[in-house]
Amino acid sequence: MAGIGPLSQDWEPVVIRKKAPNAAGRKDEKAVNAARRMGAEVESVKKSNAGANKAASSGTSLNTRKLDDETENLSHDRVPTELKKCIMQARMDKKLTQAQLAQIINEKPQIIQEYESGKAIPNQQIISKLERALGAKLRGKK
Numbered sequence: 001m002a003g004i005g006p007l008s009q010d011w012e013p014v015v016i017r018k019k020a021p022n023a024a025g026r027k028d029e030k031a032v033n034a035a036r037r038m039g040a041e042v043e044s045v046k047k048s049n050a051g052a053n054k055a056a057s058s059g060t061s062l063n064t065r066k067l068d069d070e071t072e073n074l075s076h077d078r079v080p081t082e083l084k085k086c087i088m089q090a091r092m093d094k095k096l097t098q099a100q101l102a103q104i105i106n107e108k109p110q111i112i113q114e115y116e117s118g119k120a121i122p123n124q125q126i127i128s129k130l131e132r133a134l135g136a137k138l139r140g141k142k
Helices: 023-027 029-038 062-069 081-093 098-104 109-117 124-134
Strands: none
Touching: 081 109, 081 124, 098 109, 098 124, 109 124
């Protein structure tokens, strides 16, 4: 190395920058405030449906209109009067309380109460359990 001329090195500064922000990065509050401080023009546009779920509830669809126009009164079948009387009579003949009968057929006492008051929706499985437990025919009586 002694015979070679003066050593010179190229010391130019290298600037490493972050890449330009993407669309989402340009919209965040920090980026907008920084642009305002630097004097850049910032345009803000209010979206028409911002903050509301208008797409899901805009106008009534055809099915919704059909449902609104429907005038038929729909309701579930209830326990017929003769069935609830038969259940009460058979239970009294066996000298059982509603709770005892419910325990025998593995149902809640509320189920028996609903059947005897006529508020229950008839379930053929429960009616067949009641028939077996009470030893009486509850269905098909004519």
